[in-house]
Amino acid sequence: MMPPEQETNTTTSLANRSENAWVHAEPSGSTTTDVSPRLEAQMPDQQQANSACRSSILHRSLRPVTLKFEDVTYGINLRISTTGKDSSPCLSPTHEPKPTRTLLHGVSGVVRPGELLAMLGPSGSGKTTLLTALAGRLPGKVSGTITYNGKAFSSSMKRKTGFVTQDDVLYPHLTVLETLTYAALLRLPKELSKQDKIEQTEMLIRELGLARCRNGVVGGTILRGISGGERKRVSIGQEMLVNPSLLLLDEPTSGLDSTTAQRIVVTLRGLSRGGRTVITTIHQPSSRLYRMFDKVVVLSDGCPIYSGKADQVMDYFGSIGYMPAFNFVNPADFLLDLANGIAPDVRQDDQIEFQGRLDHDDQNSTKQSLITSYKKNLYPALKQRFTQVVRINGPPAGGSNLKSCLSQFCQAYCGGGWASLFLLHLLGLFPPIQCHICVSFGASNANKRTFLRDVRLSSYYFARMAGDLPMELVLPTVFVTVTYWMGGLKPSLVTFVLTLLIILFNVLVSQGLGLALGAILMEVKQATTLASVTMLVFLLAGGYYIQHIPCFIAWLKYISFSHFCYKLLVGVQYSVNEVYECGLVKCKVMDFPAIKYLGLDNKWWDVAALAVMLVGYRVLAYLALKMVQRH
Numbered sequence: 310m311m312p313p314e315q316e317t318n319t320t321t322s323l324a325n326r327s328e329n330a331w332v333h334a335e336p337s338g339s340t341t342t343d344v345s346p347r348l349e350a351q352m353p354d355q356q357q358a359n360s361a362c363r364s365s366i367l368h369r370s371l372r373p374v375t376l377k378f379e380d381v382t383y384g385i386n387l388r389i390s391t392t393g394k395d396s397s398p399c400l401s402p403t404h405e406p407k408p409t410r411t412l413l414h415g416v417s418g419v420v421r422p423g424e425l426l427a428m429l430g431p432s433g434s435g436k437t438t439l440l441t442a443l444a445g446r447l448p449g450k451v452s453g454t455i456t457y458n459g460k461a462f463s464s465s466m467k468r469k470t471g472f473v474t475q476d477d478v479l480y481p482h483l484t485v486l487e488t489l490t491y492a493a494l495l496r497l498p499k500e501l502s503k504q505d506k507i508e509q510t511e512m513l514i515r516e517l518g519l520a521r522c523r524n525g526v527v528g529g530t531i532l533r534g535i536s537g538g539e540r541k542r543v544s545i546g547q548e549m550l551v552n553p554s555l556l557l558l559d560e561p562t563s564g565l566d567s568t569t570a571q572r573i574v575v576t577l578r579g580l581s582r583g584g585r586t587v588i589t590t591i592h593q594p595s596s597r598l599y600r601m602f603d604k605v606v607v608l609s610d611g612c613p614i615y616s617g618k619a620d621q622v623m624d625y626f627g628s629i630g631y632m633p634a635f636n637f638v639n640p641a642d643f644l645l646d647l648a649n650g651i652a653p654d655v656r657q658d659d660q661i662e663f664q665g666r667l668d669h670d671d672q673n674s675t676k677q678s679l680i681t682s683y684k685k686n687l688y689p690a691l692k693q694r695f696t697q698v699v700r701i702n703g704p705p706a707g708g709s710n711l712k713s714c715l716s717q718f719c720q721a722y723c724g725g726g727w728a729s730l731f732l733l734h735l736l737g738l739f740p741p742i743q744c745h746i747c748v749s750f751g752a753s754n755a756n757k758r759t760f761l762r763d764v765r766l767s768s769y770y771f772a773r774m775a776g777d778l779p780m781e782l783v784l785p786t787v788f789v790t791v792t793y794w795m796g797g798l799k800p801s802l803v804t805f806v807l808t809l810l811i812i813l814f815n816v817l818v819s820q821g822l823g824l825a826l827g828a829i830l831m832e833v834k835q836a837t838t839l840a841s842v843t844m845l846v847f848l849l850a851g852g853y854y855i856q857h858i859p860c861f862i863a864w865l866k867y868i869s870f871s872h873f874c875y876k877l878l879v880g881v882q883y884s885v886n887e888v889y890e891c892g893l894v895k896c897k898v899m900d901f902p903a904i905k906y907l908g909l910d911n912k913w914w915d916v917a918a919l920a921v922m923l924v925g926y927r928v929l930a931y932l933a934l935k936m937v938q939r940h
């Protein structure tokens with residue numbers, strides 16, 4: 310029997326090369342992979358794109374990641390009793406142990422930089438669960454060991470990890486171009502000019518075959534947009550822009566035609582060749598696709614039946630008595646049959662065919678035999694490999710000073726430095742301007758003409774702007790205009806404009822408060838209730854409805870944006886020397902009790918207080934979201 314995986318230490322050379330290569334560079338010692346003639350024909354274009362990429366951004370240094378997972382076991386508590394009884398504690402307070410189900414049973418493997426690993430298995434075999442565990446995102450306790458360059462999963466590792474989920478997480482209202490440009494502006498390194506970032510986005514769009522739909526809206530369940538396959542490519546593109554050292558993808562080819570699927574796997578392979586560690590789950594790859602994988606893990610009901618080199622899989626199964634029925638069988642089909650417990654019937658020499666019968670006992674015994682063989686033949690070799698200490702271009706061994714540590718962190722995390730990241734994230738928390746500014750900002754620097762043309766062509770852009778504006782700008786403007794003139798306020802255009810600006814300022818601040826409460830509570834119902842109560846308290850404390858607030862809650866006005874807004878509104882209506890008729894004499898407006906109580910001396914302090922709240926609530930929301938992301 311051949312060893313499942315003959316290690317060739319390609320990683321050091323790859324690590325060195327990762328600075329210069331992006332795709333299609335073969336690692337030394339790796340299996341040469343066939344590429345279909347059609348795709349070969351496309352190679353010149355891709356190579357052009359790649360060389361341009363090299364000269365632009367993706368030479369950002371990678372930290373090669375060797376991922377090892379040993380005996381990964383994961384189970385969940387089932388909500389419904391397996392006996393069919395309702396296990397609700399309210400109805401039957403029994404003390405039966407909660408029913409559990411083990412989704413992963415001791416899965417092991419090693420993936421090194423420069424390698425592309427595919428997880429294969431029937432639907433429900435645990436591929437997504439394993440992938441999620443490797444991405445450090447699985448809730449609850451995962452038994453076994455998962456290490457990244459010999460260390461446990463950490464927040465720094467998280468920043469080096471790209472994860473493309475099965476269900477695309479994209480803003481449905483943005484176009485493809487906007488989505489990727491926004492990601493590029495946020496995540497690419499600061500050394501790159503905006504022009505470079507835009508070029509990189511354009512290149513990625515071409516690379517992923519998204520040119521035709523670049524101005525199409527992404528869409529979602531309600532809003533019809535680009536196709537599912539195109540959406541998947543946009544998701545991959547977003548993660549590619551992040552330039553992760555470890556890239557995990559859940560079914561990136563599902564729903565795609567075979568050419569597009571192949572193009573994506575070629576791209577993934579290229580990304581791995583640039584020094585990344587790439588892991589993907591895949592359903593039913595063609596033999597052409599299968600040949601592009603360096604390693605495979607095959608799961609059957611959460612149990613591993615193979616983990617090792619992709620090109621040694623047939624030899625391995627042949628060595629334990631499972632020969633394919635035909636010489637030119639697609640290895641992926643063969644593996645899926647085995648994982649389903651369907652073995653080729655090799656006992657009939659002249660009539661070799663697959664057992665199509667749905668004999669569960671036979672299927673189970675085949676699965677058991679494969680699992681036992683894995684434990685006997687493959688697992689010991691894998692276990693031995695885990696004990697070998699491998700240090701490949703890993704993080705510097707301690708002693709790094711704070712400055713370099715911080716700069717590495719900034720570089721890895723936001724690329725563009727703290728300021729750009731923070732500002733753009735902050736902008737993202739301003740609903741009225743959201744991504745428009747980011748996209749416009751980048752695009753205008755890149756190519757104003759192209760951007761303007763795109764904007765003009767994209768009727769959706771205007772439709773979306775028009776869709777957003779009523780709630781955030783137009784509605785308050787109309788409301789203020791009507792009430793201003795009907796309310797008999799000072800008939801001065803300057804005063805009116807100032808009043809309008811104060812109201813819009815107030816709207817933005819209150820949105821910020823809503824965002825902060827939403828981000829802190831992460832629960833719509835609770836956040837809505839708390840926001841309503843808080844707004845009401847702020848309004849009451851603001852000084853408009855009640856002037857004499859009990860002293861023990863009088864301080865509330867200092868955190869109430871309504872208070873500052875009200876002061877400013879009154880302030881723009883009345884000047885310091887203005888008088889009003891009080892009986893027979895004229896009194897100063899500033900001496901009017903309610904206005905005196907408000908105190909209109911320092912309007913700039915009020916503006917400053919609102920400005921602090923405008924930014925502060927968003928910072929709070931941002932930090933709360935970061936905390937959520939971290940946990």
Ligand SMILES: Nc1ncnc2c1ncn2[C@@H]1O[C@H](COP(=O)(O)OP(=O)(O)OP(=O)(O)O)[C@@H](O)[C@H]1O
Nearest residue numbers: 385412430431432433434435436437438439590592
């Ligand atoms: N939170 C959960 N609660 C209950 N069952 C779960 C949960 N998560 C996963 N499962 C079950 O675990 C099994 C493995 O799920 P997983 O999504 O990992 O399979 P998969 O191989 O990725 O399937 P597919 O190829 O269809 O996406 C499935 O039977 C699924 O129903």
